[in-house]
Amino acid sequence: MPYGAIFSNTLRLIWKEKKLWLFAIIGLLLSALGSLIYLVQVLNWQSAMLAFATDPAGISNVDSGAFFSTVVGGVRMIFGGITLIGAAGLIGYIVNLIMRGATISEADQVLASGDADVGRGSRIGLRRALRLFGVDLLWWIPLLVILIVGVVYGRNSISSYIGLFSGGHESTAELVASFNSIVSGLSNTVAILSCLTLVFIVLRVLFAPLMYQSAVQGEVSFFGALKQGFGLAISNLGAMIVFLILILILQIVLVIILLLLAIPLMGIWMSSWTNQMIGFLMGSEAASGTSSTLAIIAGLILALLVFLASTYVQSFKLSLYANVYRRLTGGSAEESSAQEVDSEASVREEQPVVETAAAVDSYAAEEDAEPATAEDEALDADSEYAASEGEDDLTAINGIGSSYAKQLTEAGIASYAAVASSDVQALQEIIDAPEWRNVDYADWIEQAKAMG
Numbered sequence: 001m002p003y004g005a006i007f008s009n010t011l012r013l014i015w016k017e018k019k020l021w022l023f024a025i026i027g028l029l030l031s032a033l034g035s036l037i038y039l040v041q042v043l044n045w046q047s048a049m050l051a052f053a054t055d056p057a058g059i060s061n062v063d064s065g066a067f068f069s070t071v072v073g074g075v076r077m078i079f080g081g082i083t084l085i086g087a088a089g090l091i092g093y094i095v096n097l098i099m100r101g102a103t104i105s106e107a108d109q110v111l112a113s114g115d116a117d118v119g120r121g122s123r124i125g126l127r128r129a130l131r132l133f134g135v136d137l138l139w140w141i142p143l144l145v146i147l148i149v150g151v152v153y154g155r156n157s158i159s160s161y162i163g164l165f166s167g168g169h170e171s172t173a174e175l176v177a178s179f180n181s182i183v184s185g186l187s188n189t190v191a192i193l194s195c196l197t198l199v200f201i202v203l204r205v206l207f208a209p210l211m212y213q214s215a216v217q218g219e220v221s222f223f224g225a226l227k228q229g230f231g232l233a234i235s236n237l238g239a240m241i242v243f244l245i246l247i248l249i250l251q252i253v254l255v256i257i258l259l260l261l262a263i264p265l266m267g268i269w270m271s272s273w274t275n276q277m278i279g280f281l282m283g284s285e286a287a288s289g290t291s292s293t294l295a296i297i298a299g300l301i302l303a304l305l306v307f308l309a310s311t312y313v314q315s316f317k318l319s320l321y322a323n324v325y326r327r328l329t330g331g332s333a334e335e336s337s338a339q340e341v342d343s344e345a346s347v348r349e350e351q352p353v354v355e356t357a358a359a360v361d362s363y364a365a366e367e368d369a370e371p372a373t374a375e376d377e378a379l380d381a382d383s384e385y386a387a388s389e390g391e392d393d394l395t396a397i398n399g400i401g402s403s404y405a406k407q408l409t410e411a412g413i414a415s416y417a418a419v420a421s422s423d424v425q426a427l428q429e430i431i432d433a434p435e436w437r438n439v440d441y442a443d444w445i446e447q448a449k450a451m452g
Contacts, residue, residue: 001239001327002440007246009438010320013107014312019116020103020319023125024311027092027099032307034088097132101125103315104216107322111438124216131215131222138211138226139204146200150193157186206240207233209317213325232328243324247317254309265302323438330398392416397447399440404431419448 014020102121105128110116160182211229218225233240391414394405411430413419419427427441 001236001324002438003239003242003246005438006320006323006327007243010316010323013110013319013323014315017106017110017116019118019121020107020110021312021315022118023099023103023106023121024315024318025308027096028307028311028314029092030095031089031092032303034085034092036303038082038085094129097129097136098122098125100212100314100318101128101132101216103318104128104213104322107319108217108326111323111326128216131225132212134222135208135211135215135226135229139200139208142200143197146193146196150189153189154186157182157189205244206237209233209240209321210325210328212318213321217322217325218329232325236328239324243320247313247320250316251313254313258305258309261305262302265298392451394419396451397444399444399447407431416448416451420445420451 099122102118102125105124106116106121109120207230209229210232211226214220214225214229214232215222218228220228391409394400394408394414394416395402397416397419400408407430408414408419408427413422413427413430422445424441424445427444428439431439431441433439
């Protein structure tokens with residue numbers, strides 16, 4: 001699998017179709033706004049408290065009613081903010097589920113036809129939201145079990161620790177031995193649960209991505225999507241590890257860029273807060289420094305940069321694995337048009353699993369056909385691709401759909417032997433596909449050689 005080509009093409013894909021990035025921005029916006037509002041409230045409350053503490057007249061001369069009101073208001077604000085974050089996070093998660101499905105669906109369509117549509121993607125994402133939630137839930141359960149076990153064992157260890165000092169020990173040595181036993185057991189449990197959590201995270205990042213893809217793109221049931229996604233990942237485990245490493249490298253690069261941009265912004269933002277803290281510790285007025293307005297602007301810019309980076313990573317990962325899924329399941333870049341997606345989505349719910357590349361390539365044509373009888377289906381199977389007598393069915397080559405097959409046939413390449421004897425440059429000149437479609441002409445030649 002051409003890892004570098006897929007990675008670089010995904011970067012160009014998101015740059016070309018920024019609607020894929022827009023889906024992630026919409027999906028994460030509500031949660032980010034809730035956290036931002038809460039952070040601004042906390043900072044305002046902190047500034048108000050520091051203003052009382054650094055009052056030159058002294059804390060004893062501060063209006064007690066105003067001070068009490070500020071303290072109580074801050075406590076209410078904190079609990080209200082937690083509620084706000086929870087509500088925004090829950091609604092934001094639902095929206096993000098829909099937008100993740102939209103990203104996967106439209107990335108697939110961009111790879112097929114070069115066109116993305118926000119409305120169409122949102123509708124498909126809405127229809128697939130429950131499936132994506134099911135995959136999420138599948139991976140949350142082990143983490144929840146680990147968390148519950150850790151909390152229960154930690155609570156029991158604390159109770160045992162408290163019980164050591166309630167009496168009943170004949171000697172100090174017995175007390176020390178019991179204490180060491182509790183500490184040792186707690187340490188071992190923490191180590192075991194940490195290892196299990198790490199293993200769970202690794203398994204999730206390796207196997208979950210293709211499950212999400214199959215849940216949206218796959219023409220299968222929910223459990224069929226889980227089985228298909230797991231099977232694709234386990235049979236291509238090396239590739240999944242390589243892509244995981246490439247994504248980690250991308251994230252590291254983005255973090256470095258953010259740090260370089262954040263240092264001056266953080267300096268501006270921290271200057272105001274630090275001056276207030278110095279004034280509080282020294283018992284004097286806050287030292288002169290950066291204005292609070294400039295500090296707020298710097299903080300908002302920094303928050304925006306972090307938000308854009310996180311949304312880009314989400315859209316990149318989903319688009320990357322959309323490309324991988326298409327390759328592993330035999331999807332060809334020209335097999336369907338963007339205008340056919342809505343009709344395809346409704347039929348996919350009722351159709352059985354389509355496993356072969358030939359069935360996938362003929363899917364769009366079958367959508368427009370009337371319901372066929374068993375005899376009609378048998379005839380259609382023989383005439384699915386209108387190859388002339390004596391010509392090979394080029395659509396049997398993984399990656400060649402009816403459109404590409406027609407171009408090749410018109411150019412005089414109508415058999416497996418003709419494809420096998422061609423070179424990459426000749427095929428590229430005939431097909432003339434955009435680079436971002438990532439057509440693997442060399443793979444066509446190798447498949448043709450294997451076919452005879």
